[in-house]
Amino acid sequence: MNDVKKLSGKKIRTIPISNEEWNKHLIAMINSGVEPELLEFFHQLKDERDEYRILVDITNSVLAHLDRDGMVAAISEDIHRYFAIPSVSIAFLDGGNAVHFPVIHCLWKEGKGNYCEQKNYPLAESDIQNRLQHPQAVALNAETTEPLLHDLYSVGMQVALLLPLTFNSHSPGILILAHTDIGAFTPAVCSLLGQIASRISIGVDNSNAWNEITRLKDALKQENTWLNEQIQNAESLNDIIFQSTAMKNLLRQVEIVATSDSTVLLLGETGTGKELIARAIHKLSPRSAGPLVKINCAAIPASLLESDLFGHEKGAFTGATSTHIGRFEMAKGGTLFLDEIGDMPLELQPKLLRVLQEREIERVGGHQVIPVNVRVVAATNRNLKQMVEEKTFRSDLFYRLNVFPVEVPPLRDRPEDIPPLVTSFTRKLAARMNKTIDTVPAAGIQALCRYPWPGNARELQNVIERAVILTEGSTLNLQLNELKIPPAAAPIATVHVTPRKLPAMFNPQTPENDDDERARILQALRETNGIVAGPKGAANKLGLKRTTLLSRMQRLGINTREL
Structure with missing residues (x-):
């Protein structure tokens, strides 16, 4: 008999007995006059062996892939090889998106091989979730209202079998098998396909978990990158050093606007400290417990800026191997500092305007609307009014940013x-x-x-x-x-x-001038009877090192003998 073993806890292998061997056994049994009941039992064993082989092969395909694309492609190949089913699809209903659900289709064409593609379907127009209770075969025709089934009909399919993928009391998706032959799904075939679906359920659940781990890993990696940027660029808030009236007036404005949630536009020449002012606004705001995320619109290529701002979905473009969280999502509950906003590409400005107005984003390649709770502070050293006149900066975006302009004075x-x-x-x-x-x-x-x-x-x-x-x-x-x-x-x-x-x-x-410093040192020397070093010396009294005090005394012409 066929022996089924579990090896290393990873894959299930069979010790195969070829059809030729089974046929030899069958012929020998017939020639020896075996009873019909025994022959029937022999055929039953052969059918069970074939079913085990199919289940083992598909289980191995499921266990060998964690990514959705690879898993569906491998499963599709096995199902087509054993059942000649030309269309294999999996709808992923893992609750990650309340607007759309993804479906990966694999279609086999005679003499042309197969091709797989992913397509998103609107959840509101689909009753796919109502089909999660029981397996069911659906005849396809032009009047099918279900968008997913209508797409299968449009490529020549006549009947579809929907098998819910249930694992740990929840349903992560549906296996959809379609055929050009309306009578392809017999009860015996459906029974075996149901067993296959239960194994695929485990793979889909594992794939969803792996996708979530990958997403969190990507988010953590981006957060670490952001934290490293903050550590490298961080300036203490006490480093806003000034004694001018111009800076006093500026910081009064900062105090006023920080307590609001309005958009702030920082204007000023390069090097005036606009980022320090943005940090001060964040620190004094009710959002100070949240993150302050910075992005330099001039330092990122235009082709990547949209993805960096809004994020992208897996497969949105070549090289997008995983879902990427953008800066707007990273700044949730905090402040997003858009530095060099005047260098933002013109084609990207309407999307930024929409975010500022609607407080929601869509990742590149995605259809899900994601609400964002972010306070925006923008900065530029360019003349935005002149750019608006020259049609190089959108006027509606300028007015939306210019809610509270703050001019940082040059040195x-x-x-x-x-x-x-x-x-x-x-x-x-x-x-x-x-x-x-x-x-x-x-x-x-x-x-x-x-x-x-x-x-x-x-x-x-x-x-x-x-x-x-x-x-x-x-x-x-x-x-x-x-x-x-x-x-x-x-x-x-x-x-x-x-x-x-x-x-x-x-x-x-x-700063302390020389006369004040000289008077302070002389007073300390008189109080310590001219002693410079030691616990009772003038250096300790002034909070200075002995060598530092001696250097200053030499510079100021102070001699202890003259006291």
Whole structure:
């Protein structure tokens, strides 16, 4: 007899007995005058052997594939080989989409082989879910109202057998077998196909689980990428350093708009710190517990920007091997920062407008409408009004973005912010490079205040970074020859701004001038009787290192002997 074994817990194998061997046994039994009852039993064993072989082969095909396309193609090939059924389809009803359900069709044509394709059918126009209760054969004709069955009729099928795929008390889909012969599905064939459907149910359920794991893995990978971007680009909110009236006025606007959920448009030259302002808006908003997701519309090719924003479904285009979650879905419950919005391709702008108006998206290659709960902050260094006049930016999108415009002033219009920025950049970059730099030449700061800074704060940071790299001692080695700074017409007076009560993240930092610093050091030295080092020394009292205090005393001309 045919022996059925389970090997390694993975696949089921049979030790096949060929038809020739069965026929030899049958002829020998007939020649030996075996009773008809025994011959009938022998035929029954042969039929059972054939059924086992079919079930084992199809089970192996199911276990060998986790992806839907490969599984359906393998199952279709087995069913066609054993039953000559020309059309095999599986409808996936896993509840993942309330609008459409996918069906993978495999059609066999005489002499041309087979081809498989996936098609989505509208759930509202289909009664496919009502057919999940019992297996049923349906005669096909031109009047069939079911879109899926009508498509089968249009390729020459006359009858379809619908077999629910039930596993663990739920139905992940339906196996649909169609034939050109109206009498193809006999009771015996239907019985065996029912057993096949129960095995396919396990495969479909596993495939759905694998798709969900793949989706979550893709989402986690994208989230990790986003978190790495945040870690690399993150600036402390306390790094909004200012002492100018222009920045005070700007941050008042930030405080006001942050508490609303309105779209904000940040305008300003490159390098002015628009991303820092976007972070501040998010941090002060009711959405601060949610993610802040950034996308640079100028850094992503136009062909990929739509997928990056809205996501795409598996198979939407060549290379789309899995479902991709876009930035709008990643920013759920938080803020989406659209940087360089002026560089968004014109053909993509209507889709962004629809999202802003309807608060819903559709992934590329998908038909499901996905609601999004996102606050949008956009930024650009381009003149959008002029672009609207030149027809290179849609006017309706501009008006939708321009709900609350915020102009970030350039650095040349707020030179009083340069000294604290220089101090902050020096401290951070020196710490990053494991250097101790505690002195910035006053003449260098005055020269920096005279420069127009076309690259704004970003250019200033680059100049300071170069100076820190070249510094070998404790005094910042500024290299200003390449900046072509105009000569000073008169000494620049320090601008003092009375601080208004703002959040801690907006505390202005006023630099200490030499006279104030000299007076503070002298007072500490008098209180410690001229002792510089030690637990009772002036350095400890001032919160400075001994070498730092000695360096400042030397620069300011302070001698303990003169106290």
